[in-house]
Amino acid sequence: MPFLRLEVLSKKFGDFWALREIDFSINEGEIVGLVGPNGAGKTTLFNLITGRYRPSRGKVLFRDQEITYCKPHEIRKLGISRTFQSCRPFAKMTTLENVIAGRVFSGKFRLFPQRIDIDTAEELLELVGIAHKAQTPAGDLTLSEQRRLDLARALATQPRLLLLDEVAAGFSPVAVKQAVELVRRVQQKGVTLLIIDHFLTLSLRVSDRLFALDHGEKVAEGTPQEVMRNREVIRAYLGMRHEEP
Amino acid sequence: MRGTKTTKRRHQELRLADSILLLGFVFLLLLPVLARDSDYVLQVFTHAVLLATLALAWNILGVSGSISLGHAAFFGVGAYGSALLSLNFGFSPWLTVPLGGLVATVVATLMGLICLRLRGAYFALATLAFVEIPKVITDNWDGLTKGSLGLVGLPGFTALRLGRYSVDFGASPAAVYYLVLCSALLLASLVALIFRSNLGLALQAIREEEVAAEAVGVQVQRYRLLSLLVSGFFTGVVGGCYAHLIRYIEPGLVYGIHFSAVPMIFAICGGRFTILGPALAALILYPVDQFIFHPLLPAGHQFLYGAVIIVAVLFMPSGFWGHLRKGQFALLKTRSVE
Numbered sequence: 001m002p003f004l005r006l007e008v009l010s011k012k013f014g015d016f017w018a019l020r021e022i023d024f025s026i027n028e029g030e031i032v033g034l035v036g037p038n039g040a041g042k043t044t045l046f047n048l049i050t051g052r053y054r055p056s057r058g059k060v061l062f063r064d065q066e067i068t069y070c071k072p073h074e075i076r077k078l079g080i081s082r083t084f085q086s087c088r089p090f091a092k093m094t095t096l097e098n099v100i101a102g103r104v105f106s107g108k109f110r111l112f113p114q115r116i117d118i119d120t121a122e123e124l125l126e127l128v129g130i131a132h133k134a135q136t137p138a139g140d141l142t143l144s145e146q147r148r149l150d151l152a153r154a155l156a157t158q159p160r161l162l163l164l165d166e167v168a169a170g171f172s173p174v175a176v177k178q179a180v181e182l183v184r185r186v187q188q189k190g191v192t193l194l195i196i197d198h199f200l201t202l203s204l205r206v207s208d209r210l211f212a213l214d215h216g217e218k219v220a221e222g223t224p225q226e227v228m229r230n231r232e233v234i235r236a237y238l239g240m241r242h243e244e245p
Numbered sequence: 246m247r248g249t250k251t252t253k254r255r256h257q258e259l260r261l262a263d264s265i266l267l268l269g270f271v272f273l274l275l276l277p278v279l280a281r282d283s284d285y286v287l288q289v290f291t292h293a294v295l296l297a298t299l300a301l302a303w304n305i306l307g308v309s310g311s312i313s314l315g316h317a318a319f320f321g322v323g324a325y326g327s328a329l330l331s332l333n334f335g336f337s338p339w340l341t342v343p344l345g346g347l348v349a350t351v352v353a354t355l356m357g358l359i360c361l362r363l364r365g366a367y368f369a370l371a372t373l374a375f376v377e378i379p380k381v382i383t384d385n386w387d388g389l390t391k392g393s394l395g396l397v398g399l400p401g402f403t404a405l406r407l408g409r410y411s412v413d414f415g416a417s418p419a420a421v422y423y424l425v426l427c428s429a430l431l432l433a434s435l436v437a438l439i440f441r442s443n444l445g446l447a448l449q450a451i452r453e454e455e456v457a458a459e460a461v462g463v464q465v466q467r468y469r470l471l472s473l474l475v476s477g478f479f480t481g482v483v484g485g486c487y488a489h490l491i492r493y494i495e496p497g498l499v500y501g502i503h504f505s506a507v508p509m510i511f512a513i514c515g516g517r518f519t520i521l522g523p524a525l526a527a528l529i530l531y532p533v534d535q536f537i538f539h540p541l542l543p544a545g546h547q548f549l550y551g552a553v554i555i556v557a558v559l560f561m562p563s564g565f566w567g568h569l570r571k572g573q574f575a576l577l578k579t580r581s582v583e
Contacts, residue, residue: 050460076462084460090453092518093446101450104443105462111442157461 001064003028003192004049004080004161009058011044011216018044019216021058026161031183031193033203033224036213037236042196043085045213046163050082051075062161076106081159085166085196087146091139095149098138099124102156124152128182144175155186162186164195168202180205204228212236262569266521269528273426277419284418286536291422291490293531295483296507298429300515300523301436302479303508306472307517308440310452311364313473314505315356315372316480318379319349321500323481324488325383328396331489338402342485349481350474352379357470364455373505380500395495399488421490428486429524432479437520439475448472449518480508514557516564525566530554 002025009022019041026032034042047053049060051072060068067075090098099121100113125131128148133141138149147167154162168179183206187193197203203210203224210227212220214236220227227233272279273290280286303316327345330336336344360371383390390396402414402424412420439445447468450458459465484504488494508523514530516522530553538546561568 052456052459071464072459073462073464076460082460084457088454088457090450090457092453093449097446097449101446101458101463102461104446109443111444113443113446153457153461 002026002061003030003063004194005059005061006045006049007059007061009045009048009060010056011041011048011053012056017216019048019055019213022213022218024211024218024221026192026194028192029187029190030208031187031195031206033200033207033210034194034196034213035198035200035203035210035227035233036219038198039215040213040236041216042198042213043165044216046082046165046194046196049075049163050080073105076157079158079160080163081154081157081161082163083147083150083154083165083167085169087143087150089138089141089146089149089153092137094135095125095130095138095141096121096134098149099152099156102153103158106157121152121156124155125149127155127185128152129178144171147171151182151186155191159191161192161194164193166196166198169198171201176201258569262566265569269525273528277422281419287418287422289532289535290528291418291425293528294422294425294429295487295490296511296531297524297527298425298432298483299480299504299508300511300527301429301432302476302483304476304512304517304523305436305439305479306476307509307512307523308445308452309448309469309472311361311469311473312369312509313372313476314369314509315360315375316476316508317500317502317504318352318356318372318376319477319480320484320487320504321376321383321496322352322379323349323484324494324499325390325396326481327485328399328488328494329389331400332396332398338400338485338489342482342489345485345488346478346482349484350478352481353474353477354470356477357473361466361469361473376500376505380496383500384496390496393496395493395498396488397493399492399494401489401492425486425490428482433521433524440520444468444471510554512564514554514564516567516570519564519566519570522564522566526564 005025006022009019010017011019022045034045036042044053048055051067051070051074054069058068059066062078062080065078067078090101093101096118100117103117103120104110104113122131122134125134128151130141130145130148130152133145138146141149151164151167164183168176171179179202183193183195183202195203195207207224209222210220210224211218212227212230212233214232219232219236220230276290277287299316299320303313306313323345326348327338327341330341330344331338356372356375360368360375363371384393386392404411404413404415414420414424447458447463450461450463451465451468455465484499488499511526511530512523515524515526530550534546534550538549542549557565
């Protein structure tokens with residue numbers, strides 16, 4: 001059984017189809033890269049899976065349970081978490097508080113953060129490599145640190161499926177290498193990953209499969225090698241010569 | 246080297262902030278003794294503490310990022326609710342004041358259902374307009390509220406007896422002062438608890454980044470409504486206290502823009518993201534206005550008052566308490582990493 005399955009999923013904004021009839025599935029334990037040029041519909045797809053948008057048509061199934069019209073917090077409870085392209089840290093709260101906030105609203109409600117919540121948050125900051133910034137307001141972190149924080153906050157919710165939105169965009173080669181290791185370590189913890197990656201910095205190295213979108217439609221699916229050779233994908237990224245008659 | 250220096254300076258600043266707090270607290274406790282010759286001084290501070298309580302209550306919603314310009318609705322409904330219950334049924338104010346708070350909570354639910362779908366300036370405007378609803382009802386329901394005539398002769402707080410000791414609030418301004426001070430301290434402790442709890446964490450997360458808060462599992466609208474209800478309840482309780490302390494209310498007074506604007510101004514000047522900032526601003530600004538600006542410029546003291554507020558907001562956008570405690574707004578007690 002597929003872990004996550006999308007069935008003819010479509011989203012229309014006004015007269016514009018942001019996504020059209022997407023059929024796609026992910027197996028448990030996989031790392032899948034979601035690629036495509038600007039405006040292809042990658043982030044819209046995330047917003048549909050996490051319940052921020054309601055689809056115009058189609059279904060989302062997670063572990064054989066339909067979650068198409070669930071609210072964001074319900075979907076979170078089922079074990080799907082995400083990071084944001086623009087990071088969206090809780091800027092005036094400390095880095096540690098950000099991660100604690102990721103954890104305490106997932107399970108049973110408790111009135112105060114427990115020792116274990118704080119300890120886990122500190123471990124996660126350690127994992128993403130910003131433990132030394134624990135008491136810094138999140139708004140004061142650099143962009144790369146904010147991306148790590150966003151990842152730690154998403155991991156704090158203990159997801160089964162993690163959606164990463166441009167987690168390595170704008171990273172230096174060294175930082176990309178660290179990000180690759182980090183994603184592998186997350187996978188080893190038993191988390192399935194779907195990675196949006198416009199520039200393919202990360203997905204070419206870690207993905208088991210790639211899924212390519214253009215103008216809201218699926219253009220290719222397969223191993224990274226297959227997808228990168230696909231004419232449609234090349235055209236989407238690079239444009240195409242005028243057809244010779 | 247530089248790191249340790251700044252840490253040291255920050256510690257000094259924090260110690261300064263703590264000393265100010267302690268001194269201020271002792272001053273407030275001893276005030277009736279210090280000012281035993283002047284009922285006026287005591288009156289001003291009683292009102293200042295009352296406004297501090299209002300600002301604390303306002304900030305329970307304020308910390309979630311919503312700016313309300315409609316808290317006079319809760320204040321007025323609390324005042325009228327309590328006053329009418331005590332006048333018509335002869336209940337003691339000790340009972341009717343919390344009941345007035347509950348009536349205010351009902352009104353807060355209504356406001357929440359209507360206004361909470363809005364954000365930012367739109368929310369603020371809607372709350373400002375909302376005040377007119379209970380105000381117009383109170384103003385025109387002559388049979389119940391005597392309309393714009395107002396209610397006079399409200400019972401005061403009855404004396405508290407404990408064995409041979411009794412505290413008579415009718416005869417002693419100092420007793421009234423301590424009553425108001427105690428409620429302020431109680432509310433401040435409660436606000437501290439709320440801000441440090443997971444509820445406080447959720448409210449701040451909503452303020453900082455609502456979409457991300459939703460993504461980590463915060464039920465945004467539920468928490469926003471909850472904070473509005475708690476905030477409305479305590480504002481209503483303060484309204485009830487006010488009614489039985491001055492023993493005369495009318496719609497124009499208790500639903501006035503004054504009681505909407507003043508807690509907001511104090512909260513923003515003192516520091517919206519701090520626990521005590523709003524209360525401290527009330528305790529400093531109001532007496533300064535009454536004792537210094539008023540004698541200086543009897544006709545235009547509000548001009549000076551306004552100028553001080555503008556300067557405070559311009560130079561300390563996080564409020565003066567937020568400014569003093571900069572770098573220490575961490576609300577959670579966590580393992581120190583220094």
